[in-house]
Amino acid sequence: MSENYRNFKENGKKIIAVCRNYKGLVAAQGIQNPEKPILFMKPTSAYISEGQDIKIPLGCKLLYHEVELGVVISKRCSNISPSDASDYIGGFLLALDMTAKDFHIEAKEKSRPWFLCKGFDTSCPASGFIDKEKLSNYSDTRLWLKVDGVTKQNCSTSDMIFSVPEIISYVSKYFTLEVGDVILTGTPAGSGPVHAGQTIECGLADIAAMKFAVVELN
Numbered sequence: 001m002s003e004n005y006r007n008f009k010e011n012g013k014k015i016i017a018v019c020r021n022y023k024g025l026v027a028a029q030g031i032q033n034p035e036k037p038i039l040f041m042k043p044t045s046a047y048i049s050e051g052q053d054i055k056i057p058l059g060c061k062l063l064y065h066e067v068e069l070g071v072v073i074s075k076r077c078s079n080i081s082p083s084d085a086s087d088y089i090g091g092f093l094l095a096l097d098m099t100a101k102d103f104h105i106e107a108k109e110k111s112r113p114w115f116l117c118k119g120f121d122t123s124c125p126a127s128g129f130i131d132k133e134k135l136s137n138y139s140d141t142r143l144w145l146k147v148d149g150v151t152k153q154n155c156s157t158s159d160m161i162f163s164v165p166e167i168i169s170y171v172s173k174y175f176t177l178e179v180g181d182v183i184l185t186g187t188p189a190g191s192g193p194v195h196a197g198q199t200i201e202c203g204l205a206d207i208a209a210m211k212f213a214v215v216e217l218n
């Protein structure tokens with residue numbers, strides 16, 4: 001069987017991301033739980049791997065970190081039910097949904113798309129492929145993030161509003177999912193600013209961890 005999805009950074013065609021998917025984050029913002037998953041996309045050119053730096057995009061004065069669990073799709077599919085969704089999970093990844101927050105605020109104020117604030121080069125630092133057997137309890141796994149050694153995000157994926165199968169099912173009703181596509185499942189409470197010279201470390205229980213430096217664009 002072909003396992004091209006394991007090399008999702010090369011073979012995937014899309015990164016689809018869910019936002020406002022953690023109860024703690026939504027409560028902290030004083031907003032209602034969304035009625036259905038809220039989606040946006042990042043280009044696959046946004047991926048970087050450990051050893052590469054997060055580059056603050058041109059003109060950005062406020063860059064935010066968001067640690068997230070990502071799901072790698074193993075088989076082409078569309079319009080699948082939540083109960084069938086696990087058949088299409090190839091594995092997982094640990095990811096950062098880096099956000100140019102000042103651009104994001106402006107985009108929301110002016111009702112503009114989120115592509116620039118969410119999709120710039122280096123906006124998706126990602127771990128390698130995590131076998132699904134290693135993460136059988138993906139619905140209750142700890143996600144954490146530190147900036148310069150100080151914990152900023154620390155939450156279980158059990159705080160998600162929409163579960164991984166519900167998200168895959170919902171997304172697949174509108175987009176054909178292909179081998180190696182990734183779905184980012186949203187960030188828990190505690191997202192905040194990072195500056196050039198700082199280091200972000202994050203992890204998924206004791207299964208995956210990664211570290212990235214934040215640098216000025218040059």
Ligand SMILES: O=C(O)/C=C/C(=O)CC(=O)C(=O)O
Pocket residue numbers: 018019020021025066097099185186187
């Ligand atoms: O302000 C908002 O509505 C959402 C902001 C985000 O960046 C949301 C996410 O990407 C997330 O919740 O993961």
Ligand SMILES: [Mg+2]
Pocket residue numbers: 017018019066068097186187
């Ligand atoms: Mg996010």
